[in-house]
Amino acid sequence: MWKKVARPLLALALLAALMLLLLQGGGADRRAAGAQGVPLSDAALAERRGALVDEVVFTQEGDLGKISGLIGNGGLDVYGQGITNTTLFRRLRDSQSAAYDLAYGSSMEVTVNPVGPRFANGDLNPFQVPAIREALNWLIDRRHVADELYGGLAVPRFLPLSTAFVDYARLADRARALELRYRHDPERAGAVIGREMTDLGARREDGRWLVDGEPVRIRVLIRTEDTRQQVGDYLANLLEDQGFTVERLYRTAEEASRIWIATDPAAGGWHLYTGGWVATAINRDESDNLTYYYTPRGRPEPLWQAYSPDPELDRIAERLERGDYASTAERESLLLRGLELAMRDSVRVWVVDQLNVAPRARELALATDLAGGVAGSSLWPYTLRFQGRLGGQVVFGVPNLLTEPWNPVAGSNWLYDRLITRGLDDPVLLPDPYTGLFWPQRIAGAEVTVKEGLPVARTLDWLTLETAPEIRVPADTWIDWDPAAGRFLTVGERHPEGLTARTRTRVQYEPGFLDRHWHDGSPMSLADILLPWALTFERADTDSPLFDASYAPTFEVFQRHFRGWRIVSRAPLVIEIYSDQIYPDAETIVAARAPSVSPWHVLALGIAAERRGELAFSSDKADRQQVDWMSLVAGPSLAILERHLGAAREQGLVPYPELLGPYLANDEPAARYRALADWYAARRHFWVGDGPFYLDSVRPVERNLVLRRVADFPDPADKWLRFTRPQIPELALDGPLVVAAGDGAAFTLGITYADQPYPGEAIEAARFLLFDGTGGLAAKGEAEPVAPGRWRIGLDPEQVAALGVGANRLEVAVTSRRVALPAFGSHVFATVPAAALATRTDAIRAGNGGAR
Template sequence: MLSRSVLLVVLLLASIMSSYAIALAQGSSTTKGPRVETLTYVGVTTTDKGIKGVETGEFDAFMWEVLPDDLEKAGADVSKLRLIPALRFFDVLDINAYSDPNEMGVCGLATRPRDGVVVFNPFAIREIRFQLNNLINRKYISNELLKGGGEPAFTYVSISHPAWRYIKDVADMLGLREEGNELLALQKIREAMLNASMCAQKFGYSIASERDPSTGRDVWTLTRPGGSKEPIKIVLLIRIEDERRLIGDYLASQLERAGFLVERKYIERAQFRPLVRSAEPRNLDWHIYTHGDTMIRSIWIHEEVGWYSSEFASLPATGGLWEYTAEHAKALGDFVQEKLEAIARELYRGQVKDLEDYWNKVREGTYLGIYQSLRVFVIGIRNFYVVNPRVKDMVYSPVFGITIEWPWRTALTPDSKIRVALYASTGSLFLYEWNPISGVGGVYGSYIWYYVRDYAWLRHPSTLEPIPVRATWRVTQNDVNVPTTAVMYDPAKHSWVNVPEGTKASYVIDINFKLGNYHDGSPQTLLDILTNFAWYIEWAFKSGDDDIWYHPNIESDKYIAEDVAGIEIINSTAIRVYGNYGLFYSLDETATYYLDYLWPSWNPLLRLAFEYVVLYKGPVSGAKYGWLTGEGERTLDAMNPNHVGDVAEALRIIGRGGYTPPHLASTAKMLEEKGVRVQDLAKATETLAKFITEHKHMAVSNGPYYIDKYVPEQMYVELKAFRDPTYPFNPDYWLKAFEVSQIKVAGVIKAPTILVVGYSAEVEVPILKYVIFPDEGT
């Protein structure tokens, strides 16, 4: 009977543990929103100030990756800091590979549009780009320059990423080593330069290595048809805020060893967009930029191949400026880029037969990407984020540290305030303007936007798998006939239309949304969800010369119109999507693709007001607005108080019916026909107009915090907890969702001294819950 007694105790413990877990998951608070009342971001102009500020308690966290060297230089007392490790960043060389798309361009010759002068671009020659991989010693950079603070990287993911095992031998296949091969690189670069000279001589140009009197070194020189000569100069844009300065200087020295004259142009964060992404690459004002970015936050790394594709990344510019496209490559006799672009497209489109085919395509795309070397990956950065120990219950990622969407959703401090320092040496928090096409001002804007908006889904901080947030879903993979009662937005007709008979779909995604109010108090409804969806399709397609609702930066989103076969309205919070895009290896990842186009980050009424002022000028100021820099007198900026008046009046015009774009009007009409009540636009637009006027910004969304105050000259942004009763999550919800704990039996309080066969026995034991993550303790 002893075993029966033990079983009773075990069952009793299991019952207690189960009840306890359910109570924790449900939470008991009726308060909604995050666990603290204010979340403040403050810019600091030196890393020392950020580190020491966390140590002294002026700040609770420093959102800048620091190396052990930085802590030592700042004189930090590490015992007063909590160090959160991360390996989220990598450094990569962005290459400007422009040359003329003709026979001269094959030789590396390029005509600058600015002045019509013909110059030679070494990096238009694939072999020279590729030899950068051998010219640099990644092991030296990691061990010596970064003092062990990095991992050599040849691709978008480095050794610590869970998907590394699938592509780790690709660099070996190309003969690349972590320590590089400087002698081989110098030899191959010289051969490529001499071959380029032979090619250029057909057009009256020649290239030779000659003594440069200003440096006393042999440098490569271009001689033009008229006999004029000039050294072939490489302009290297070097970021100065972090390890990229060391890497840039090292690269410059190596390029000088290869015989090039190098201009080291040191730049800061705020100069990146105007000098790189928004500058005309054909003018060759720069050749290499020391780019830093974040590692992919998924086990599925097809984005890795996308980094080498002009369709899915910037090679090297945006906004309709020149890129190294498959068409440009073919004009130079390069057909590799076309194949690479096709592989990237197949991976992004889910056009793979099975998992083996998926990883084979990833490997082939990675191989071709390194071979082309339009981007040269250098190093993955091991670093730390510093946090004050007073911050408790902070959910973070073992790979990405605190730069994810979770920490300030779960963290708690004694005074219910969190102050975060941001390193902004230029005196400005944001790189560029906030709007739905431009983005949210760069990396710091993204950090803030993480908490201002909510998401339909997010990635688990540890597993990186998608988890539901403001939507739940069920995906079935099965070829079905789409019912003719389903609808789809047609950009040519600027209207929702019924799906024609015989339409097929491969995936069915049932979605239920957790709706609530926006920060201004107006309700979120299915009209917002489907207007948001229609907005993407409308702006992605140019259906004629007179189509005003189009922008080239949105054009890449046009695939959603092909992927969605139809949408059925289930009720006021639920829809069924019939789709032909899917990742058979992850139905959750399949759902996220569709959710990203449905769930609005911005209040959709703001999108409509923004587009109004872009299309018709500011109704108050009369100023012409543009989505991007250079498109108008003003670049629309949701964080610029001077733009609020125009947008507020545009909202009122929409509310009065003075502007009813088809993606709004047809969505409202379709929902009413389906029996779904839509909100009163006059009331909703007025509520929103009052909110943005009062708060002097237009970054309005539906997340756990709202922006209450922004003082740009002080680099200060203050967020307050969103306590609206319609917000679906109470303060402890996400903490309990991620909590990792153990139940321990801590001794025996009471137990019988004798166990009699045939009789039950009671044993009283204390049960302790020991939390392992995010903070250890009982």
């Protein structure tokens, strides 16, 4: 647990903070000197384009204990990592200068290395055995972790579904049965571990497991920046109690990343890792979690390529990823079976879902995501501002900077790297931070057509949804790739007999979409859409120098549902995409289909470097070829890319000229490479985006970088300011504490927001689950509205009688149409024999002595 800092240490901490403030412009003096911009006026806001602030300085600060102080004295304006420590939260809550936002999409799990049974160094890996991995679920007391280690800022999590998202709420009754199967049971865990270790040839002497006369050593990789350090120690203690000899490897994010994600797990550098994940947006369909977390298709890194899931789990994961189901019931059936198999597999042991507290200065405002908080917000670049001010400099603290290499193909997926790049790029659609539904950013509208009977719904009115008995794919639609000719193949060439699809998505981009410029000044063109599509196929071609074995599983799934795409019109730009993949929400289908843009001239340098075997887009391929993982912003990659830029300028390089040539202006290659050379000379990096900020400078050694506002960004500065605060339902469940067997019972559910009744039309569902004393599900149903903000749950005498005698629990899950975050409440009551209740009532009356 965190401790108070002694006075001498506090003095040193303040001195360090003062030095940081001087580097950043003087802390509070920085704000007083105008770093917060100029007073806001309606006229100034009306004229402003793009970002509401002029500059964002990202700086690394890993000591959470300093954050409230740095915000208070002006050293930081906002911090990207959510705080889960109760002491720090109280300090933040009581601060006069700081404020905070809440997020619900973070989780903590134990990542398990499944390679074995022996590592390359000869060490035994007990966790190669699925039964031992599964036993960790019974070994870990999730309630203890949530309540004691996280101080109540977390809830137990068992399954590959976030307890904060809608899929869990929909499946709550059936999911609870699976959770009960894996509740804390250390004796069962010990029995399974003992049996499986003996089968591995180990024996236990003096309480310690030995193999070949040597202790069985377990290396636990423990993150040090947050509560995961305490969780790691707790886990290590549990394993020592089970007879293992444990090495505790305490590492920061960057240090740990080099071990668990960037190296071959067969090397034996670790067994278990205290992993953490953040959903950067409300995920309305978590069915692809099975693919992402349990199969090689999830990510290209070596660990994922070592996964070997049960074939049934793999098939279910792949079907859910493709949307291969015909009804909601079939989807739920597949998902439930997949969850059961994932728990048996347990290459991840989920521990808690966290409540994250995102600190900021009280005068600072931004749209944070209900799931991802500040770090996951897609809208922070468009809404970051000082209240009542325009312009200014924001100092943005994050615990880690440049954790992994940046490139647009298979670069860093690290939370804080992605946080920054969201300010540099401009997606065609952006997720609603409170519902997860997508809104247009660079498209004028979309038409979605699905085959009749498929479970797809539309919520927002910027798109249309229609059904059709059959969807035929036009013959001129591009569906495959000819690597030798460097061109797309059509449906007519590949499928002369014709082809059908389950969905058609027609996306119309906003007027002038391709009249914009990249940050280096290069005009956009259709080649910026075509080249990323070509790479989709080229990286899966085994005969191509760009082939990436770690990407192949992902492409195989894509190929099974992809039915082609075509350019319907160039002015306005209209693109049509055909696929057999579906999602429950039509808005998500558009977001998954709509092609985005990436500067072809920057990609061309990376392609050239990978073709020559000098760099690799992905971590896995870099390891296989013993080259650097490509970075456009730092490290040895820059010199290689600079050399290829020189060659590209001399040659007028155009990758796949047969494909791109017809879409390029005559002087485009020369002009693009000239602009990129000027950009690199001025900024010493190759990250060229189209977002509201451009990357002005990168200082890897100093651990800071600077983003500056793009003055001619196409949007008005107030475009996204309609997102203020999420209307999360607040629940109050009340009812009797004791119910007599044979009687009915009634409970009252209050649903409010800001002390006002929650509008009934905004409530999607108010479901209840009734559990008996054994934890078994006794009944479920829907609450009934009886008055504004007031709902009733009634249990009939038969339902009460079925509970037996003892303690029971009533749980409610309320989902709103205004936020995707379900709200939960519970009420505990006892059932007793009718005679006992009567006796107790008589005794109470006698003791009262009558009326007063």
